[in-house]
Amino acid sequence: MVKEDLRFGTETELFQLIISQTSDAILVTDSNLNENGPSIVFANPAFCDLTGYQIEELIGKSAKIMFGRDTDRKTLQNLKNCVQRGIPYSSSTIHYRKDGSKYHAEWTVSPVKDPAGNITNLLSIQRDITDKIQREEFAARRLRSEMGLTAASQILMSTRHESFTIERAIEHFLVLTGAERIYYYKRTSNPDVLFLEAESKNPFSSSTLAETYPEISLASRFSRWKGFLYKNEIIEFKTEQLSESERYFCQGRRSDTIFLFPLKISGEWIGFLGMEFFENPTGPEEQFTFRTFADLIGFYLERKSILEELKTHKETLEETVDKRTKELSVQKEKAEAASTAKSEFLANMSHELRTPLNAIIGLSKLIQPSMEDPSNQRYLDVIHTSGLHLLGLINDILDLSKLNAGKSTFYFSELDLRKEIEQVVSVLEAEILRKHIHFVWQETNVRNPLISGDPKRIRQIFLNLVGNAVKFTAEQGSIYLSITQERGDWLVELTDTGIGIPEKEQSKVFDAFYQVENSRSKDTEGTGLGLSIVKKLVEAHNGSIRLKSREGIGTSFYINLPILDKGEKKIQVRRTYSTSYPEKLRTHSYIRFECADRKNEDLLTSFFKKQEQDLHFPKNSGIHKKKMILFRDNLSTTGLPGLSTAWKTVYILPEENRMEGLGEDFDFYLSSPISIDELKLLLEKLAEEIHD
Incomplete structure (x- = not known):
């Protein structure tokens, strides 16, 4: 008897150990199958x-706590019918x-019977198969999407009426991808007005009758x-992210995600394809499929368009040939002019770059280890000036390259626009005084002309424009x-009494590498990049620039920059620096x-020593009272002492x-x-x- 009790106790402990360590979720309830459901009597850790x-x-809680809105009631009824008959x-x-989150469970419920055959409990063993279901759903969605693309591509191979063909294509794609609706808006003669050209709606959606404008x-x-569509950028937003003025677009529809794909013909924007979804996963794979379908359209x-153009060309062949011949002739002239300008630019740059480099190399060689000769300082000044000139040329080339590449x-x-321009004028003040130029700020009723801008770029714009005005204005002239x-x-108006620009040259002054042909400008040659860069920088600030000029009289530049929107989140106005430390x-x-970077360290060391600022760890006894300011560059290793x-x-x-450094732990940023x-x-x- 004692042995049997010990064996029973050992088996019970073994059973409990197995149940507690199994990876399957086990739940035991009583056998009550009334409306409230069976009560839980045991659950294992899994x-x-x-x-x-x-x-x-x-x-003591009902097993129904696991069920919710999306639990299949028919399956639960089948379960009840089986266990009542004692069948698993x-x-x-x-x-x-x-926490309310959903998961897919695969389970088996078995009745537990006593020796008399009466059902005393229900044993449920279940597993989480959410990942498996999601993989299957993803594969099914991908298959449907590929089928949709295949069907759409076959339809789009047709050359039938445009709207009918597109409507059939989007109808097939909509059904196979589960979209709520897909539509194609086509640009009219007014580029800001678009007309609904084709549309397809989900016939099983409760919002099918909702209007598409x-x-x-x-x-x-x-x-x-x-702005997004013109830049060929995909727009994706949730309906709750729509602004108040945009909400009427999807009013009454059952949509929570909207995609807008820009459509182009020969690089020209001609409309967009819209897709709306409701509770439909739209990950990278799906978005790639949607983009592919938009590309097919x-x-x-x-x-x-090409076929229609070919048909037109066939009907008017002689006229078209003549027209194209003339256009080719014009293009040939432009290409030759561009080639000439490029050659002149390269020749000019060869000279412009080689001259300061020769000065730097030659004068550096003249400076011997002994610095007792006073002429060494003059050589150093020439080296510095030549280096700045070379740096300016290289910066112009790099700026234009980045602007053209969109990088x-x-x-x-x-920013206070006037203060930024005043800083530029102060930089050029020495040259203005040297040439005895009469510089006049014309007073207006404008106070604090605030804009949203990049301070460095704004100064670059006006340093170029005002610098040109000073350069091309003769001594005792006016600006x-x-x-x-x-x-x-x-509106910033800058007028000078300089040499002016010939009328035939004015349409080209903003072209890259172009320099005005004027005998009076021979002494003021440059790279021909300045005004091209200025125009691109102004446009990057949503502004515009234009000019008026008369040869021999002078030039006026007109720069429009948007007034700061008072509703925008403002950043503290940038201040000018003090001259004192x-x-x-x-x-x-x-x-x-x-x-x-040794150059950074040398510059900082030189600067702070001139200010008599404590460097590194000072020897005075008050070190614990002083705050350490640490300068680090992007090549420094992390975790150094003192950080x-x-x-x-x-x-x-x-x-x-700069964007790469956002993840670093620092308080301030300094450009290198x-x-x-x-x-x-x-x-x-x-x-x-x-x-x-």
Whole structure:
């Protein structure tokens, strides 16, 4: 008897151990199958892990806590019928966790009977098959999408009427992808007005009768879309993200995600294809399929356009040949002119780049180890000037290359336009005084002309324009500058009494590498890139630039820049730097460098020594009272001593790599190569954060 009791106890412990360690979720309930459902009497740890409940939260509760809106009621009824007859039942349904999240469960429920054959409990063993279901659904969606693309491509091979063919294609694609509706809006003669050309709706959707607007305007309610579509960028948004003016577009529809795909023919934007979905996964794979379908529509439209054009050419062959011959002649002349301009530019650049380089190399060789000769300082000045000239040429080339490639980075903030221009004028003041130029700020009623702009780029614009005005204005000439309001823009007018631009040359001055042919400009040659860069920078600020000029009289430039929208989130207005070194930094902090770039370290060392600022670890006894400011560059290794104790960390990084440094742990950013002006401005910000 004792042995049997021991064996029973051992088997019970073994059973409990197996149940507690099995990976399957096990649930035991009583056999009550009334309306409230059976009550839970046991759940193993795997079941608790799967559902998020604690065991004490489950005991005594109805098994219905696992069920929700998407649980199949028919399956539950079949389960009830089987267990009432004492038969096990297996199936899969959607269950719900404690936090309300859904999962797919594959389960078997078996009746537990006593020796007399009466059902005393129900044993449920279940597994989470969510990943399996999702993989199957993904494969099914992908198959349907590929079938939709195949069907659509076969239809689009037709050369029938445009709207009928597209409507059939989007109808097949809609059915196979489960979209709520797909539509094609075509641009009219007014580029801002689009007309609904073709559409297909899900026939099983409750919102099928909701209207799709026959015409929309990108100049009013949907102006936000215009910039994306014109740039050939896909628009994706949730319906709750729509602005108030856009909500009427999908009013009454059952949609939660909307895609708009721009359509182009020969590079020209001609409309967009829209797709709407409801509770339908739209991951990268699906979006790639949607983009492919939109491309098929675009290819069809382009092919049809080409066929129509060929038909027109066939009917008017002689006229077309003559017209094309003339156009080819014009293009040939333009190509020859461009080739000539390119050759002249390369020849000019060869000279412009080689001259300062020769000066730098030659004068560097003249400077011997002994620095006692006073002429060495003059040589150094020439080297510095030549280096700046060379740097300016290279910067122009790089700027134009980046702007043309769309890779320029802009950092917008709230700016006072007049203050920015005044800084530019102060830089050129010495040359203005040297040439005895009469410089006049024409007073207007404009106060604080605020814009949203990149301060560096705004200064670059006006440094180029005002610099040209000074360069091309003879001694004792005049320059006039004013800022007025013109509708929603600030209008900057810059007028000089310089050499002027011939009328036939004025349409070309903003072309890259182009230089005005004027005998009086021989002494002011440059690269021909400045005004081209200016125009692109102005347009990047949503502005415009134009000119008026008379040869021998002078030139006026008119620059329009949008007035700052008061509703925009404002960034603190950028200030100019002080000429004096902040005293708080000298008395309350010391500087430390961790620079892998020797040039950065040499420049910082030279600058701070001139300011008599403590560098590295000072020897005085008050070190514990001073704050360490750490300068690091992008080549420094992380985790160096002192990083964790730094009061402020300044990260030095080339501007084109600035976005890469966002993940770094730093307080301020300084562009490389370091500008002394930017460094001074940064130091003022640091000083403001030191509290006595």
